[in-house]
Amino acid sequence: MEIFIVAKKLWMKLNLRGMIVVSLSLQVALIFLAPIRKRSSRRGIILLTWSAYLVADWIADYAFGLISKAQITAGTSNSEAAAYADLLAFWAPFLLLHLGGPDTITAFVLEDNELWRRHLLRLGVAGYVFYQSLTSNKLIGPTILMFIGGLIKYIERTYALWLGSFSKFPDSLLASDDAGPNYAKLMEEYSSKKEANIPASIKMTPEPEMESPGDEAKSRKAKGPTTLDDREVIKEAFNYFSTYKGLLVDLIFSFRQRNETMKFFRSRTFEDAFRVIETELNFFYDVLYTKAAVIHYLTGYIFRAISICSVIIAFALFHVLDKHGFHEYDIRITYALLHGAIGLEFVALSMLICSDWTIAFLGRYEEYRIGKTVIEFLVKLKSKSSSMPIFYSRWSKSIFQYNLIDSQLRRLPKWIEKPLHHISLKEFFNDLKSGRQEPYTDELGKLIFDVLIQMSYAVGDSDSIKKMCATRGKWALEKKEDCKDLLSFVSEVDYGESLLLWHIATELCYNKDEDTNFYSKTRKKTSKILSDYMLYLMIKQPNMMSTVAGIGQIRFRDTCAEMHKFNSEKFFAGSKTMESVCQSLLVVPTDVKPADVKGDRSKSVLFDACILAKELDKFEETKWEIVSEVWVELLAYAAIHCRPYNHAQQLSKGGELLTLIWLLTVHLGLSKQFQIVEGHARAKLLVEK
Structure with missing residues (x-):
């Protein structure tokens, strides 16, 4: 014992x-x-x-x-x-x-x-x-x-x-209460003047007008975009973070704020625009997941x-x-x-001193020599450390990919798949063998930025903003010549169906076309990346697409079933490859619409996508320009309609391209959260002499 x-x-x-x-x-x-x-x-x-x-x-x-x-x-x-x-x-x-x-x-x-x-x-x-x-x-x-x-x-x-x-x-984000002009007092004075037969009128004193988008476009074209250094990137990112952190809780903003922000981002290169966005999102991350907001x-x-x-x-x-x-x-x-x-304590102190927050805080004293010297030292220190991206990059710069046809070619044998399905491990093994990533590239960033800039110039009042936020490929097709036959594949179907249609059609065209000039080759590659990324979001990150995907999961499963059935019954000379499967799909006659043959019980869009791919083949020179711009619109639509809370969740998981696009669309005025038309305009009672 x-x-x-x-x-x-x-x-x-x-x-x-x-x-x-x-x-x-x-x-x-x-x-x-x-x-x-x-x-x-x-x-x-x-x-x-x-x-x-x-x-x-x-x-x-x-x-x-x-x-x-x-x-x-x-x-x-x-x-x-x-x-x-x-x-x-x-x-x-x-x-x-x-x-x-x-x-x-x-x-x-x-x-x-x-x-x-x-x-x-x-x-x-x-x-x-x-x-x-x-x-x-x-x-x-x-x-x-x-x-x-x-x-x-x-x-x-x-x-x-x-x-x-x-x-x-x-x-903590709500502004102070604003009751506006004293309506009761103003109307009493106005009524008393009228009763005394004294001429009087009420006049609103509006805010100063901002530079019009047309004038700004001319100014940008004349001067060209300017380049920001690291200090300016942090300064601007912190200013926009302070202004727009209410995005996380669906606060609304004024058109004056929109115009000021649009003016800044329209005058930037795509590299600087994304640098500011990345830094701004880091401030969002710090507030939600670290002690930055306290210390x-x-x-x-x-x-x-x-x-x-x-x-x-x-x-x-x-x-x-x-x-x-x-x-x-x-x-x-x-x-x-x-x-x-x-x-x-000293490691934390060194991190505190070298943080973006400290540089932004010292920016208030930049006019003093000591403040400017310290800022320049800290910026140089951070720039020298940029050779280790795992420690100093602002997000993962990885884009997850998921491909429908490839996932079916890599399916496990039935004798393995069935037992795994019963013990809920089928999806786990599917993720292991089909999950892959592509690095974020400047070509992809430039494509997205250029298309969103064009969309930004097409908006003005609140109605045009709502219309542009609702477009998901239609705007890109309408501005092109002879694309009327493609409009039905974006405007007459829901978002989830449109995404699947363009995903399969992109894959079919990608494996069929030979690389030609550099421009088409670049657009082809970026289209493929965006296509696989959007399907990954819909299937593997449904919380990011819950407001737009609709019955996308059901339609995806039915399409996979038809794809698997096609692969099982179709005779392939040699081994099944992406190229051989895509070629076999494209040779299937599609004179009659699949719904007229099969009915609408199955939600598969496999052969509807084949029809779309054949329509795209008619645009030999501009095919990949059309496809890439449609994908940017589909990406922007998903980013705009994803809940801010879900965007915030991704900040602690390496970041998400969709989250960067969400913040970029806001800064380019493509957001429904700009609803305050007037700012601090005030009413005055004018008495005529």
């Missing part, structure tokens, strides 16, 4: 010390690992970060319980046990420091922000452990200092979660200085303290905790 008691005590000691060391290790991992998740879409990194994020809090909570239990036991024992209890009380604030977490992550997903109330409960546990150690504790000095540092870090995290919660976020202000800097000083002074006090009565390995663990705390 005594052996079990000794083993239990030994386990308690090793258990607690192990938890303390593991907790410190997880904090070190998180401070470096968390920023990578906004720059990489690799599932392994996301899974590793998620595991560390969850386990870190669990271990800290568990260690708190062990310390509390050990203190009660030690308080009734000998002096050696009492010394151990003092050390445990000193360890408790380190756990509070760990629960405060690194600056690089407060929430793993947006839903974590809504749990800020739970984090308040942990303060009670930490306070209780601290209270137990107040009497006759020889480490009371460093313990109090560490508790101050841990308390600041923990409050920072809780406050950041509160600010990032969607229950609080809208309140990057004057009060945040002050409290961070207090926290760092508390930890350093606590280290100094413990170092000079008489450590008689403490076990050697306990002293080593304590030094490891202190060194770890100081190291983490």
Whole structure:
């Protein structure tokens, strides 16, 4: 029996010390690992970060319980046990420091922000452990200092979660109440003047008119787009973030804001426009998933200085303290905790100093020589580090791909597929063998930007904006000659059907056509990337397409079934390849519409897409120009109609091209959230003499 008691005590000691060391290790991992998740879409990194994020809090909570239990036991024992209890009380604030977490992550997903109330409960546990150690504790000095540092870090995290919660976020963005002119008083005065037969009238004093889009277009054509340096990119991105962060909660904006933003982005190159967008989205990410909204202000800097000083002074006090009565390995663990705390503080401080937030904050003092010098130094420091994209890129620049025909060619044998289907692993294995990524390229960015710029110049009032936001290929076809036969494939079908039609038709044309000139080759490649990307969103990210896809999933399954049936019954000379399958599909006679033969029970669009591909073949010179511009419209339509909340969710998963396009369409005036026609216009009562 005594052996079990000794083993239990030994386990308690090793258990607690192990938890303390593991907790410190997880904090070190998180401070470096968390920023990578906004720059990489690799599932392994996301899974590793998620595991560390969850386990870190669990271990800290568990260690708190062990310390509390050990203190009660030690308080009734000998002096050696009492010394151990003092050390445990000193360890408790380190756990509070760990629960405060690194600056690089407060929430793993947006839903974590809504749990800020739970984090308040942990303060009670930490306070209780601290209270137990107040009497006759020889480490009371460093313990109090560490508790101050841990308390600041923990409050920072809780406050950041509160600010990032969607229950609080809208309140922080709403402008002050504006009742407008005093209507009752104005009308009383107006009526009294009329009754006294005094000529009077009410006149609105409007805002100054902005430069018209036509004048701006002429100005841009004459001067040409200007290039931004890194400092200007951060400055402009922060300004637009401050203006448009209400996008996340569907706030509305004025046409004056739209005109100012359009003027800026229309005068940019596509590279600079995307650089500003990427940086702006990083500010969005920081507000929702990190402590940036708390620490990057004057009060945040002050409290961070207090926290760092508390930890350093606590280290100094413990170092000079008489450590008689403490076990050697306990002293080593304590030094490891202190060194770890100081190291983490200085790593966080270096990240804080080199962040975009600091550069934007110092921009207020740019007119002073010292401010300008510091900004230039920080910008150069960041630019030199750009050779390591996994640590300094602003998003993954990866575009996921999914191809319908390819997925059917790679299907598993039936004898394997059926058992996997019963244990819900079929989709998992399909993702492993068919999932792929393409890198974001300048050619793709230029195509998207050029088409959206043209669409931007075609809008003016709110009605034209609504019309352009609703187009999904029609505008691109209507501005081309002899494209009337293609209009039915975008305007007479729903979005999900249109997407599948153009996806299959693009694949058929892609595998049939030979590469010709550089322009057609580039458009062909970008069309293929956008086609596979949009199908990936509809099938693998349905939350991003839920408002536009309709019955897309059903139609996709029926089309896959018909494609599989065609592959199973069709005779192929040699092995089945993408080229041979596409060629076989194109030779099927399609004089009669599939619906007239099969009815509408099956929602498959396989051979309707073949008809579209044959129609596209009639445009030998302009085919890929037409296809690419239709895909940009389909992409923009999905981006505009995707909920902002879903866009925000993607920021912590390496980013999504669709999210960049969403913000770009807003800045080019292609958004339904521009609804305030007049700004600060005011009414005046004019009395004629």
